[in-house]
Amino acid sequence: MPKLITLEEAADRIGVSRRTVGRYIEQGQFVALYELPGGHLRCDECDLNEWLGARRTDSQQKEAPQTAQGQQEQ
Numbered sequence: 001m002p003k004l005i006t007l008e009e010a011a012d013r014i015g016v017s018r019r020t021v022g023r024y025i026e027q028g029q030f031v032a033l034y035e036l037p038g039g040h041l042r043c044d045e046c047d048l049n050e051w052l053g054a055r056r057t058d059s060q061q062k063e064a065p066q067t068a069q070g071q072q073e074q
Contacts, residue, residue, distance in 0.1 A: 004034055004042035014052055 011018045024030035031047040 002034075002044035002046065005045050005048070007041055007043065010043050010048050013048065 005013075007021050008018050011021045014021075021030065025033065031043045031051045034042045034044070036042060
């Protein structure tokens with residue numbers, strides 16, 4: 001069973017505001033959500049970690065200049 005966390009906890013873990021998490025959700029750029037019977041939203045902690053890892057990888061690739069052979073410059 002997944003460990004579900006609140007969107008506030010998710011925001012704290014990724015270093016953004018809860019409002020930013022809301023924007024990610026609206027734009028379809030966030031992890032899958034679980035809606036509890038009371039209407040509260042939660043996300044899976046493992047999904048969040050994978051999402052964050054993918055975003056870090058994407059930003060690192062954009063920051064590292066590439067040579068003509070596709071190698072990162074040192």
